[in-house]
Structures are given as structure tokens and as C-alpha cells.
Amino acid sequence: MKTIIEPFKIKSVEPLYFTTEEERIEALQEADYNVFLLPSQKVIIDLLTDSGTSAMSSRQWAGIMMGDESYAGSPSFFRFEKTVQDIMGLPIVIPTHQGRGAEKILFTVLSQDKKTYISNTLFDTTRANIEFSGAVGLDFPCEEAKNPGIPAPFKGNMDVVKLEKHLAGPEVKDVALVILTVTNNSGGGQPVSMENIRQTSEICKKYQVPFFLDACRFAENAWFIKQRENGYRDIPVKDIVREMFSYANGCLMSAKKDAFANIGGFLAMRDTDLAVRCRNLLVITEGFPTYGGLAGRDLEAIAIGLEEILDEHYLAYRMRSITYLSDKLVAAGVPVMLPPGGHAVYLDAKRFAEHIPVDQYPGISVVCALYIKGGIRAVEIGSLMFGKYDAGGQLIPAVHELVRLAIPRRVYTQSHIDYIAEVIIEVFNERKKMTGYKIIEEALLLRHFTAKLQPMD
Numbered sequence: 001m002k003t004i005i006e007p008f009k010i011k012s013v014e015p016l017y018f019t020t021e022e023e024r025i026e027a028l029q030e031a032d033y034n035v036f037l038l039p040s041q042k043v044i045i046d047l048l049t050d051s052g053t054s055a056m057s058s059r060q061w062a063g064i065m066m067g068d069e070s071y072a073g074s075p076s077f078f079r080f081e082k083t084v085q086d087i088m089g090l091p092i093v094i095p096t097h098q099g100r101g102a103e104k105i106l107f108t109v110l111s112q113d114k115k116t117y118i119s120n121t122l123f124d125t126t127r128a129n130i131e132f133s134g135a136v137g138l139d140f141p142c143e144e145a146k147n148p149g150i151p152a153p154f155k156g157n158m159d160v161v162k163l164e165k166h167l168a169g170p171e172v173k174d175v176a177l178v179i180l181t182v183t184n185n186s187g188g189g190q191p192v193s194m195e196n197i198r199q200t201s202e203i204c205k206k207y208q209v210p211f212f213l214d215a216c217r218f219a220e221n222a223w224f225i226k227q228r229e230n231g232y233r234d235i236p237v238k239d240i241v242r243e244m245f246s247y248a249n250g251c252l253m254s255a256k257k258d259a260f261a262n263i264g265g266f267l268a269m270r271d272t273d274l275a276v277r278c279r280n281l282l283v284i285t286e287g288f289p290t291y292g293g294l295a296g297r298d299l300e301a302i303a304i305g306l307e308e309i310l311d312e313h314y315l316a317y318r319m320r321s322i323t324y325l326s327d328k329l330v331a332a333g334v335p336v337m338l339p340p341g342g343h344a345v346y347l348d349a350k351r352f353a354e355h356i357p358v359d360q361y362p363g364i365s366v367v368c369a370l371y372i373k374g375g376i377r378a379v380e381i382g383s384l385m386f387g388k389y390d391a392g393g394q395l396i397p398a399v400h401e402l403v404r405l406a407i408p409r410r411v412y413t414q415s416h417i418d419y420i421a422e423v424i425i426e427v428f429n430e431r432k433k434m435t436g437y438k439i440i441e442e443a444l445l446l447r448h449f450t451a452k453l454q455p456m457d
């Protein structure tokens with residue numbers, strides 16, 4: 001059969017909360033035009049993130065009941081540990097309450113000695129944790145990543161020439177870690193090829209710099225390798241995953257993504273000395289090494305989720321539903337990042353709202369318009385999230401102005417996706433009516449979460 005269907009049936013449902021356009025205009029004003037500040041019951045379709053929003057399976061819910069809540073040595077921990085070891089091949093597993101808990105610990109430890117981190121593109125909390133530890137993060141995305149409109153199979157790749165040039169110089173002394181984000185979240189959910197992982201690993205070995213994967217979407221990345229990279233078509237996803245991790249010294253993971261869990265994360269690694277230093281910090285921040293900020297039931301849900309994500313029927317459906325939305329938008333002339341990534345469709349707000357200058361946050365204009373039109377909550381990944389100021393207080397814009405429509409795993413059906421496409425296309429056809437925004441209040445770190453904005457007159 002040509003039709004790819006949802007590889008599940010639905011046992012338990014939640015209502016959607018419907019609102020009128022007038023109610024949404026008022027709600028957005030009360031939220032100071034920042035959709036992070038909206039009550040979720042004022043949202044019809046929530047595409048803010050795919051993080052922690054997955055629908056858990058009946059097996060995971062059964063695991064929740066099986067969770068053992070012993071403070072130390074819980075069987076749920078050993079099951080979780082063994083699952084991570086089996087899937088990723090990394091021997092040491094340290095649970096944390098979510099991905100950023102793992103980031104905070106790893107970077108606090110590593111930044112004591114060295115203060116530069118290099119990545120294909122660091123995710124926002126990853127960058128913030130690096131900077132908070134007193135270090136700097138450098139992004140070396142590949143050339144193809146720079147043009148959202150032009151498709152290429154592995155736009156998440158690291159620019160390995162640039163990486164080698166940097167590591168061959170005197171600066172190598174200060175490099176704490178090289179991190180490949182798979183898939184590259186801030187770069188559009190684009191995959192990294194096995195070849196690029198291997199090359200990055202070889203360069204890191206040559207210059208004796210540790211190499212980690214930020215592995216939040218490792219299974220989606222493995223699926224892309226299977227579909228797009230020579231020689232992998234007939235290899236099971238689980239073997240592709242094993243090979244990906246075989247090149248790394250360790251990983252950071254948010255279980256809120258490709259583990260179908262609502263909370264959780266972990267660090268995994270090979271280096272026992274580093275693990276000792278991480279665990280020392282773990283016990284004073286997250287918790288004892290066999291629960292690390294999680295309940296036993298969470299560890300069960302993560303372990304089961306990690307097994308389920310490797311189901312190739314699931315991965316085929318997952319990619320198909322993202323491509324389906326992207327194809328509809330492309331057919332209507334809406335500028336999207338091509339090809340679509342693994343967990344989201346990204347609108348190119350620079351081309352969507354051509355008349356709005358970057359210092360008036362065109363991505364925010366699109367996000368607000370989608371909410372008002374159809375109650376859809378998306379997120380800006382542009383100059384509100386990544387912009388900086390120069391010494392004179394002028395905005396240094398981000399490279400791209402994107403709007404991310406993240407698709408929660410196993411949550412929405414095809415008719416929800418049809419509705420999303422209809423709303424976006426209507427907003428696009430009326431785009432000339434959109435205005436820019438200005439910031440009226442902002443925090444020092446991760447300002448997009450709390451900033452207050454106002455439409456320009």
C-alpha cells in the first residue's frame with residue numbers, strides 16, 4: 001500500500017480547547033505578545049515544542065505503574081541503564097531531570113579546565129549553559145545550512161574543514177568539547193550524516209578533544225541516514241544508531257524528545273574519571289546516581305520509550321506526517337525550510353514577511369498571526385531567540401528568522417495537520433497586513449521565554 005497510516009490506535013483522548021478570534025486577540029495582548037506566556041487552554045493546536053509533549057503508549061503507562069521508587073538501587077534504574085547501554089553502547093549512564101540538567105553538570109565540570117565548545121549548532125539551553133559556565137560556544141554549520149530554501153540531504157552537518165582548522169591552531173588548548181547536535185534542532189531539525197559524524201570523530205581524536213552527541217533526536221537522525229545515505233538503506237535503524245554512538249565519547253540526552261517521555265534526560269559516557277566528577281555534582285544538584293532527579297516510574301517510561309522509538313513503522317509515519325505538511329505549504333507558495341526536518345516544519349519568516357525588517361522580529365509577527373488566525377502556537381527561532389546587542393545597543397540579528405512548527409509525537413492526526421496547513425496558507429495570503437514588533441522588557445538569558453513585546457504602530 002502507498003498510504004502510510006498512523007501506526008497506533010487511540011485508547012485515551014483529551015479535548016481540544018476552542019476559542020474565537022476575539023478571545024485570542026485579547027489573550028495575546030494579556031500575554032504581551034509572547035506565546036510562551038499564553039495559558040495552554042487558550043491554544044487549539046500546540047506546536048510550541050515536541051519536548052515532553054509526546055503521547056505515551058499503553059506499555060509506557062504500564063511501566064509507570066511498575067516503577068520502583070526506592071531511593072537507591074531501584075530495579076527501574078537498572079532497567080533504564082541497561083536499555084541505554086544496549087541502544088547506545090555507552091557504558092556509564094547518569095540520569096538527570098531533563099536535558100539541561102545534563103548540560104549544566106557536564107559544562108560545569110569541563111569548563112573548570114577549558115572554555116571553548118564547538119558544535120554544528122548549539123541548541124538554546126545548551127548555549128546558555130555553556131555561557132553560564134563562563135565559556136563560549138562556537139557554531140560551525142556546513143555551507144548548505146546557510147540557505148533555507150535550497151534542499152540538501154544533510155544540512156545538519158558540521159563544517160569539518162573549519163573544525164580541523166580551528167583544532168590545528170593554538171586555540172585547541174582551550175577546547176573543552178566538540179558537540180554534534182543530532183538532528184540539528186536550531187538549524188532546522190536537519191540531520192547529520194554518518195560520514196560527518198565519523199569525520200568529526202576522527203578530527204577530535206587526532207587533536208585529543210572529547211566528542212559528544214547532543215542526542216535528543218538520535219532515532220529521527222538515524223532514519224534520515226537510512227533514507228538518504230549511501231549504503232544504509234538495508235541496515236536496521238537500531239544498528240545505525242549503534243554506529244552513530246560508536247564514534248562518540250558520550251552523549252547528552254533529553255528524554256522529552258526521542259524517548260517519548262514527558263520528563264527526563266541523561267548523560268552517558270565512556271570516561272570513568274569524567275563520570276566521577278559529573279556524579280559529584282549530580283548528588284548535590286539532581287539527586288542520587290540511581291535516580292538523578294527522576295522518579296522510578298519516569299525511568300521506566302524512558303526505557304520503554306527508547307525501545308519504541310526504534311520502530312521503523314513509527315519512524316516512517318513520523319517523517320511522512322512532517323513531509324505531508326511541508327508539501328502542502330510548498331504547493332501554496334509558502335516559504336519553508338527545505339527539505340523539512342525530522343520533528344518540525346520551519347517557515348522562513350524573512351521571506352514570509354518580507355516587508356518586516358529583522359530588528360522588528362518578523363518571526364514574532366508570523367507566530368502572532370498564526371495564533372490569532374487559528375489558535376496555533378508556534379515558536380520563533382530567530383533574532384528574539386538568538387539575537388545579541390553590540391556595544392552601542394544595536395541588534396546583531398540571528399543568521400535566520402525561522403518559525404518552528406514542532407509536531408508532538410503521536411499526538412495529532414492527519415486532519416489536525418490539514419487544519420494547520422489551512423491556517424498557515426490563509427495567514428500567508430494576508431501577510432501584507434502583518435506588522436513588526438518591539439521588545440519592551442527582556443531577561444539577560446534565554447530572553448525569548450519571558451520577553452514582553454508590543455506591535456509597532
Ligand SMILES: *Cc1c(COP(=O)(O)O)cnc(C)c1O
Pocket residue numbers: 051098099100101123125126181185214216253254255256257264265
Ligand atoms: C530539548 C533540547 C535540549 C534540552 O533538553 P531539555 O530536556 O529541554 O532540558 C538540548 N539540546 C537539544 C538539541 C534539544 O532539542
